[in-house]
Amino acid sequence: MVDFESAAQELSAVDESGLSTVSKLAKTQLLIERRIEDLESELKQAKQDHRAIAEDQLPAAMAEHNITELKLEDGSSISVGKFYSASIPKERAEEAFRWLVDNGYGDLIKNQVATNFVRGQEEQAEQFASELADRGMPVNTKKWVEPMTLKAFVKDQTEQGANIPADLFGLFIGEKAKITTPKR
Numbered sequence: 001m002v003d004f005e006s007a008a009q010e011l012s013a014v015d016e017s018g019l020s021t022v023s024k025l026a027k028t029q030l031l032i033e034r035r036i037e038d039l040e041s042e043l044k045q046a047k048q049d050h051r052a053i054a055e056d057q058l059p060a061a062m063a064e065h066n067i068t069e070l071k072l073e074d075g076s077s078i079s080v081g082k083f084y085s086a087s088i089p090k091e092r093a094e095e096a097f098r099w100l101v102d103n104g105y106g107d108l109i110k111n112q113v114a115t116n117f118v119r120g121q122e123e124q125a126e127q128f129a130s131e132l133a134d135r136g137m138p139v140n141t142k143k144w145v146e147p148m149t150l151k152a153f154v155k156d157q158t159e160q161g162a163n164i165p166a167d168l169f170g171l172f173i174g175e176k177a178k179i180t181t182p183k184r
Contacts, residue, residue, distance in 0.1 A: 053177070054176050054177045054178075055083075055174050055176050055177075058078070058080070058177035059080045059174075059175040059176065059177050062078070062080050062177070063080070063175075068080065074181075074182070075181070075182035076179055076180060076181045076182065077179070077180050078177055078179050078180075079177070079178055079180075080175050080176065080177050080178070081175065081176060081178060082173060082174070082175055082176075083173075083174055083175070083176040084151055084154050084155040084158065084171075084172070084173055085151065085170070085171070085172040085173075085174070086147075086150045086151050086153075086154040086169045086170055086171050086172070087147065087150070087169070087170040088144075088145060088150070088168070088169060088170065089170055092167070092168055093143070095168060096168040096169060097109055097143060099165060099168055100145070101122070105153065106120075106122055107119040107120040107122075108145050108149055108150065108153055109122055109143060109144070109145055110143070110144055110145065110146065111125030111126065111141065111142070111143050112125070112141065112142040112143070112144075125141070125143075129141050150169065154169060154171055158171075158173065
């Protein structure tokens with residue numbers, strides 16, 4: 001019985017040096033995690049501040065003073081141009097897809113049924129999914145328009161004077177200041 005007790009004591013004995021190292025590392029990890037959270041929060045705020053200036057305050061100030069472009073002493077230049085933003089709200093996706101198809105832009109829609117279908121293959125994707133379902137196979141489908149494709153489409157159509165339903169495509173057209181710095 002003596003051997004068992006001494007073995008149990010050896011196993012439960014904690015080396016103070018090891019415990020100190022573990023404790024210090026745990027505290028350091030927590031400090032780093034808090035610092036990461038703080039930095040992420042700061043970055044989020046900086047992006048919001050940048051957006052407010054670039055998309056609102058600076059373009060408005062330049063327009064107020066009839067300035068379209070400005071060159072600075074350091075060789076930088078400031079200009080304001082239009083920018084387009086669009087995204088299809090999930091709750092209106094089918095309606096937006098129907099609008100695209102009904103207006104001849106169905107080839108912008110991509111479909112995925114356990115494989116990728118490219119633009120213009122909507123009917124094949126739906127037929128394939130239907131065939132799989134008819135065979136009793138579970139089918140997961142995904143339908144979407146690539147964000148950059150949607151943005152380019154909205155920009156092109158808007159500039160051509162087409163009437164794009166803003167609510168269906170989360171359409172926003174604004175101005176954005178761009179500062180170009182000289183190459184060093």
